[in-house]
Amino acid sequence: MFINMNPKDTFAQLGSLVGGLMFFWAIFQQYFPYQLRTYLEKYSHRLVNYVYPYIQVRFNDFTGERLMRSEAYSAIQNYLSVNSSMQAKRLKADIVKKGQSLVLSMDDHEEVADVFKGVKLWWASGKNTPKTQSVSFFPTSDERRYYRLTFHKRHRDLIIGPYLKHVLKEGKAIKVRNRQRKLYTNNGAYWSHVVFEHPATFQTLAMEPEKKKEIIDDLIAFSQAEDFYARIGRAWKRGYLLYGPPGTGKSTMIAAMANLLNYDIYDLELTAVKDNTELRRLLIETSSKSIIVIEDIDCSLELTGQRKKEKKKEKKEDQDQEGKDQNKEKPSKEDRDGKGSQVTLSGLLNFIDGLWSACGGERLIVFTTNYKEKLDPALIRKGRMDKHIELSYCGFEAFKVLAKNYLQVEEHSLFPTISNLLGDTKITPADVAEHLMPKTIFGDAEISLNSLVKGLENAKEEEEKKAAEEEAAKKKELLDKKKAEEEEGKKTAEEETKKKELLEKEKSQG
């Protein structure tokens, strides 16, 4: 119709057509009966749906009656932040990880395309402003944002199922990567947190390379095993027991674990927890992708005594349902006085085995102790503490890691001497690290290594002296024992002779 007309006329006609339509719409809204209007809208929608081949799904930023922030919306936002920054013309910028990185996402009323398994689809961002609100250039809290997904109806199953699952999973993973990790500590029954910024990594951890690799592999396998745990019907959780003398790197390893997996840390101080109910509450509040740490578990609770007491009691009462009733455990005197924690071993075990398994996944629980042998075997059996890792005195391989980290030295003429001395002494990585700390502003390796050699020689001397003293004490003990036995023998012999003499005397008289 417009083909042979001159463009000016075409625009004039188009203008009058639009004007006419708007006029008609205004009259329609004013005079058409309300019920008829909704009727008409309903059927016009149906008509459009009938001929329109696309499906649209809308994801609002707030959902539900109480307008909670939608998890799906924020996952999509994260997903699109990666995809849209290459396509959208107007972007929003945000700083994450305490200013360490910048995240770009598409601004309102932008549209980007995505392709999934060869199928094209479109995401558009939008916002609704309440009608009563006056026009403002500044965002207000009443604005409701949303994302709208559009795709062809023949791809319905693919998009509603696998594609959206993929978007939500990716979005959550991006969120975890961008988040600022936290270190939580409990003040009684409540968690408080600070930003977690420990620099320890498995590269900086001094340990035999094979052992280190085994632990890293185990952690990575765990973090990727969501489907496996679901298939075997077990909660996606794993327990680690780190044991060894003080200063061998137990706390450092926990920080390295958190940095490797990008997890938060919940440092649980059991002695500050009043009772099992409080403990339950604290543990339920922990989030997924986290490590729950109970350090020095042997000092935290009467974990050795309580259970043994309880076992005796259970035997007597013929109750084989282990630790079912927490109240059966006798509180210590301190507990009865109301000063100490009334958290019990069975309270802890019940929670690890039972309720906790039902609250989300991807959590590690780590116990540390200097005395593994002091712990109740039930606490550290496989299934509860799946992996037992010993952190021990510094060997030559561990020393080489420290030398590389502290001095940037991989070879040195003093290394053979140090290797021999390390074999003869028991020195912790913490002590070795102290010797390797730069002694001058230039960080001369020779000075630090000589300091270590001296330290090792002194330690060896001390150990030899101690061993000699122990040997002497043992010898003296043996000698004393022998002497005591001899004297005892002498005494018995004398008594025997006396008895004999008395008997003979009686015989001769009688």
Ligand SMILES: Nc1ncnc2c1ncn2[C@@H]1O[C@H](COP(=O)(O)OP(=O)(O)OP(=O)(O)O)[C@@H](O)[C@H]1O
């Ligand atoms: N294996 C190690 N690798 C690297 N550094 C270590 C290692 N062990 C100890 N260190 C150093 O020694 C310091 C103390 O170590 P850490 O606190 O990890 O020991 P720990 O075994 O947890 O001790 P404790 O049982 O007293 O809590 C750390 O700050 C770290 O610098």
